[in-house]
Amino acid sequence: EIVLTQSPGTLSLSPGERATLSCRASQSVSSSYLAWYQQKPGQAPRLLIYGASSRATGIPDRFSGSGSGTDFTLTISRLEPEDVAVYYCQQYGSSPTFGQGTKVEIK
């Protein structure tokens, strides 16, 4: 099983700042089968990024993904108040696993 470790646990930033979220895999993620999801309080997760760097339909371009192998990053270029959420990375190979999440807060 591929274990995903996300850091930091919580990120507290001001509106307009850049948010950088990290996801590290215990072994290489094949074919960049790495996704990022956003989960707001009381809501289901929403797909943001797939294939490590492709934005899902309707996702604003301030969200971007990068990385390969075992190290991946989600970047929010300019933080908006509506971006307050928990963000999960996931590898979606044959036996999918999720990271433990990074909580993004507004200062």
Next chain:
Amino acid sequence: QVTLKESGPVLVKPTETLTLTCTVSGFSLSNARMGVSWIRQPPGKALEWLAHIFSNDEKSYSTSLKSRLTISKDTSKSQVVLTMTNMDPVDTATYYCARKPRADAFDIWGQGSMVTVSS
């Protein structure tokens, strides 16, 4: 418009079997590319993938829960069913179903179904 909706009991007793149904619309379970997964989330905790079924009836399960899970589908009813045996209070969680095209991420999620395990 693609939607998925979970249904099932809100409360189950320890040792009972949980049966959850995911009813899909806007796509067909017979579409060769399409599959549906079940995922759960205990209160305040992270997401955990449970099981998956593809259109050709190919199935996969979480290694840690495989002995307790069964996933099946009824294409004519557009439904995917998950059963989990021997429920325990630690299984208290919101259970989600999500669409997963082959070789792709979970692109559409249901609203979730909260299940509490208590006597």
